[in-house]
Amino acid sequence: MNQKIRKCLFPAAGYGTRFLPATKATPKEMLPVLTKPLIQYGVEEALSAGIDTMAIVTGRGKRAIEDHFDRSYELEHQIDGTSKETLMDEIRTIIKTCTFSYTRQIEMKGLGHAILTGETLIGQEPFAVILADDLCDNEHDGVLAQMIELYEKHHCSIVAIEEVPNEDTHKYGVIAGEEIEAGLYRVSDMVEKPDPKDAPTNMAIIGRYILTPDIFEILKMTRPGKGGEIQITDALLEQAKQGNVLAYKFQGQRFDCGSVDGFVSATNYFYNKLTEK
Ligand code: UTP
DSSP states (O other): OOOOEEEEEEEEEOOOOOGGTTTTTTTGGGOOEEEEHHHHHHHHHHHHTTTTEEEEEEEETOOOHHHHTTTTTTHHHHHHHGGGGGGHHHHHHHHHEEEEEEEESOOOOOHHHHHHHTTHHOOSSOOOEEEETEEEOSSOOOOOHHHHHHHHHHOOOOEEEEEGGGGGGGGSSEEEEEEEEEEEEEEEEEESOOOOGGGGGEEEEEEEEETHHHHHHHHHHHOOGGGGGGOOOHHHHOOOOOOOEEEOSSSSSEEETTTTHHHHHHHHHHHHHHHOO
16 A cells, blocks of 8 residues: 555544533634644644645534634734734645645544544545644654654554553553564554553553554444543554554654643743744
């Protein structure tokens, strides 16, 4: 399967309950780190990896995401010719360069189910997935760009991983595997949110994936797993059994902006980066 990665899927239908009440009427993905919503950072990462087709799985109450990636004539008319115009430069470039398509997940049955809902937007080609609440930054190539470079060599599914403290394994999908080159593992096992005592390693999957399209057929057969949700980890394990999943220790920083602590760390990090310039 030598197809190029052209599309990035953003599952963004989750309730974001850890951020209530902020997420009662505002999508979690629209919470800003400094002045940019989380999902815009994700779209910029995809764009810098050479992807210009964004496919977003939304849900009820998430319409602000669609409005964000659209023109706002009244506002733009208001600020045209003022010093504030530059604040819109990045989003204007995104709107000009990318296409966006949306589909809704009607019942929130988990990340695997959200990805399957995106099948209609992706079709039969390999694709990237970004969970916008995992905010990544790197001095050089972004995490997705690093993964696409690997995909072009290996042509199989790839998950980004990070070593986490042992006591945190219950928050992540955790992998085990053989290291085939520095920082790259062929996955032999995956467990969703294991207790530290049951975790095969402390190598946790973060919110960046490259998936081959056979994942959709596997997801259709995947029964609800941990937490009663359809888990992408369970579907990936089926691919891993065929030796078709790699796990990559990415270069860069990751902030779990789905948690208050991670969100505050990201805000401090980007603020320091801005003020150090
Ligand atoms: P999370 O596990 O962070 O869940 O989902 P959540 O609902 O967003 O947040 P909390 O835990 O209630 O605070 C991981 C990613 O999967 C998406 C979320 O939008 C997020 O990007 N997701 C999850 C869906 O799109 N649909 C689902 O049914 C579940």
